[in-house]
Amino acid sequence: xxxxxSRRVRALAAAQRRIAELEDEVKILRKAAAAVxxxxxxxxxxxxxxxxxxxxxxxxxxxxxxxxxxxxTTTPEFGxxxxxxxxxxx
Numbered sequence: 001x002x003x004x005x006s007r008r009v010r011a012l013a014a015a016q017r018r019i020a021e022l023e024d025e026v027k028i029l030r031k032a033a034a035a036v037x038x039x040x041x042x043x044x045x046x047x048x049x050x051x052x053x054x055x056x057x058x059x060x061x062x063x064x065x066x067x068x069x070x071x072x073t074t075t076p077e078f079g080x081x082x083x084x085x086x087x088x089x090x
Contacts, residue, residue, distance in 0.1 A: 029065065037067030 036045070045068045052062040062068070 033065045033067060042068060
């Protein structure tokens, strides 16, 4: 039983170290995203969101990270939302 306990303690310590590393990475990425938002035009950010989505990242998460408008404001091709304006031509 003591060996099992010590193995669990080591695993918990390793998990806590990994969590701390990931928290630091999140801080770094938030600062980088803020810098991207300042200098990268929205159209380019939309392309980045599309690339991340193709890699399996949730669009909402990518938009938040890159300072883009959230889902529902654009089409899947990241153009104008189909309901953003109505066609007034008769």
